[in-house]
Amino acid sequence: MRRALRWFFFVVGALSLGVGFTGYLARWTGGPIGPVPAGRLRGSFGSVALPDLADLGSRRELQLQVNPEQPRSMNVWLLVVDGELYVPSGFPRWKIWPEVLAHEPRAVLRVDGSLFDVKAERVEDPALIARLEAALQEKYGTPGGAETWFFRILPRSGR
Numbered sequence: 001m002r003r004a005l006r007w008f009f010f011v012v013g014a015l016s017l018g019v020g021f022t023g024y025l026a027r028w029t030g031g032p033i034g035p036v037p038a039g040r041l042r043g044s045f046g047s048v049a050l051p052d053l054a055d056l057g058s059r060r061e062l063q064l065q066v067n068p069e070q071p072r073s074m075n076v077w078l079l080v081v082d083g084e085l086y087v088p089s090g091f092p093r094w095k096i097w098p099e100v101l102a103h104e105p106r107a108v109l110r111v112d113g114s115l116f117d118v119k120a121e122r123v124e125d126p127a128l129i130a131r132l133e134a135a136l137q138e139k140y141g142t143p144g145g146a147e148t149w150f151f152r153i154l155p156r157s158g159r
Helices: 002-028 053-056 097-102 126-140
Strands: 062-066 072-076 078-080 084-090 106-111 114-122 148-155
Touching: 002 148, 053 078, 053 106, 062 084, 062 097, 062 114, 072 084, 078 126, 084 126, 126 148
Parallel strands: none
Antiparallel strands: 062 072, 062 106, 078 084, 084 148, 106 114, 114 148
């Protein structure tokens, strides 16, 4: 029994150190590492317009930075529906960034090292939410639901 507990604490400790080290690296490497969020995104600012949405629609993830005063960046899923870019967030009450983005819509999007000033609008229209949930199911195999928030991502002029 004592040996099993020792191994258990060894494994938990090793995992904790690994996650902590990855979080530390993410803070200083200019972007998130997998599911571990980071601080300010690094890159150069592109044009005011977003990149070609047809190209973006085929991607699995993008990096999004919220909260200009205390930047936090993460990898996010994306949907392109009717020529507009959307970012879903499942379980937003368990995450920090959806609440921040709902109150402070200024954000930065990173695509291939280029940064874009964007603003986010939370989608409230039930008909559009239903279409976005269907697109989410088709692209990622997850149905969405009441615990999923969607944000429309629009270009923001000026820095």
